Amino acid sequence: MQEERIHLMGMDPVGLSEFVIDQGEPEFRARQLFKGIHQRRLESFEDFTDISKSFRERLSVIACLRTLNLVQRFVSNDGTRRYLFSTANGNPVETVFIPTRKRDTICFSSQSGCALNCDFCLTAKLGFLQNLSPGEIVEQIIYVLNDVYGIAKEMPHGTNLVAMGAGEPFNNFENLLKAVSIMKREDGLFIVPGRITVSTVGIVPKIYEFAKLNGRPHLAISLSAPNDELRNRLMPINKRWNIDDLMNAAAAFQNSLKQGERLTFEYVLLAGINDMDRHAAELASLLKRYGLDRVKINLIPHNSAEPLEYSPPSAERVAAFKQTLETSGVSAYVRKARGHDIFAACGQLAAFDPGEALAEVV
Numbered sequence: 163m164q165e166e167r168i169h170l171m172g173m174d175p176v177g178l179s180e181f182v183i184d185q186g187e188p189e190f191r192a193r194q195l196f197k198g199i200h201q202r203r204l205e206s207f208e209d210f211t212d213i214s215k216s217f218r219e220r221l222s223v224i225a226c227l228r229t230l231n232l233v234q235r236f237v238s239n240d241g242t243r244r245y246l247f248s249t250a251n252g253n254p255v256e257t258v259f260i261p262t263r264k265r266d267t268i269c270f271s272s273q274s275g276c277a278l279n280c281d282f283c284l285t286a287k288l289g290f291l292q293n294l295s296p297g298e299i300v301e302q303i304i305y306v307l308n309d310v311y312g313i314a315k316e317m318p319h320g321t322n323l324v325a326m327g328a329g330e331p332f333n334n335f336e337n338l339l340k341a342v343s344i345m346k347r348e349d350g351l352f353i354v355p356g357r358i359t360v361s362t363v364g365i366v367p368k369i370y371e372f373a374k375l376n377g378r379p380h381l382a383i384s385l386s387a388p389n390d391e392l393r394n395r396l397m398p399i400n401k402r403w404n405i406d407d408l409m410n411a412a413a414a415f416q417n418s419l420k421q422g423e424r425l426t427f428e429y430v431l432l433a434g435i436n437d438m439d440r441h442a443a444e445l446a447s448l449l450k451r452y453g454l455d456r457v458k459i460n461l462i463p464h465n466s467a468e469p470l471e472y473s474p475p476s477a478e479r480v481a482a483f484k485q486t487l488e489t490s491g492v493s494a495y496v497r498k499a500r501g502h503d504i505f506a507a508c509g510q511l512a513a514f515d516p517g518e519a520l521a522e523v524v
């Protein structure tokens with residue numbers, strides 16, 4: 163059965179060396195396997211033609227390259243693609259490919275479902291289902307790269323990854339870091355940490371830990387409210403670590419920034435809830451109070467979807483909010499919603515099927 167086979171995609175070269183030696187094979191097989199899986203992105207052991215036929219046949223019995231099954235693929239009018247996979251034990255995993263003129267971005271999930279219950283997020287409605295293994299994280303990226311660019315084809319220089327799909331990455335910290343360490347290898351995908359952004363809602367001890375890592379990805383903190391009263395309501399994690407805890411961690415993280423790097427805050431704009439000019443002014447003064455001057459704010463007008471009762475502010479309100487921040491000296495950008503029609507936009511990942519009329523279904 164597939165789930166009992168060894169999932170090679172989540173193994174680093176050391177793990178692969180142990181595996182091949184256990185199989186009575188020479189150690190260099192590990193390098194062949196790693197390159198074949200991650201650099202050439204081969205999808206079947208048959209295609210590893212530099213490996214003996216007998217070992218390939220054995221591999222197809224005891225090991226596997228995939229554990230995620232593609233359930234459906236949706237293609238938006240704007241070119242965004244949403245992939246709905248199922249883990250070996252049947253839990254949904256969603257990944258989104260977002261093309262832009264300058265560069266492509268893959269938004270991947272770190273968990274199936276999520277335990278953190280942010281009030282404006284559809285994923286929260288699934289509850290927590292499971293942490294994804296390093297292999298299940300890397301597999302999402304390789305699947306999308308092969309679907310978009312073709313097997314063994316170069317990906318365009320500058321393809322970015324964001325851990326902003328389902329789940330809280332810092333609640334699956336070890337597996338996330340192992341996946342990053344596999345993906346950054348030059349003999350593999352060669353997606354360096356500088357092209358990866360991890361987004362957290364504020365698992366404060368992990369922000370300190372993350373700051374200390376050498377060669378870590380960029381960090382984004384999902385804030386969405388400038389005070390505890392509002393944030394407690396929107397994001398229950400705030401009752402565990404409040405805004406003071408979070409801002410202190412952000413300030414410590416700021417000290418770890420490299421030249422030219424900035425810490426990102428994400429702010430989901432909810433009409434009539436957190437989108438007034440006074441909220442923007444409060445946010446600017448909050449950042450100032452904690453000395454956070456190497457930051458940018460990504461404003462994300464809410465992507466409304468049933469059964470959530472929130473709606474996005476008008477374009478004028480979004481512009482006014484941005485203007486208030488900028489007048490206070492804070493860089494702010496509005497994130498354009500992508501893939502809204504296929505439930506691929508931010509906060510919409512909940513294994514929904516929008517119907518065949520809107521999507522190309524595999």
Ligand code: SF4
Binds near residue numbers: 283329363
């Ligand atoms: S916004 Fe992120 S952390 Fe919050 S419930 Fe959704 S997936 Fe979980």
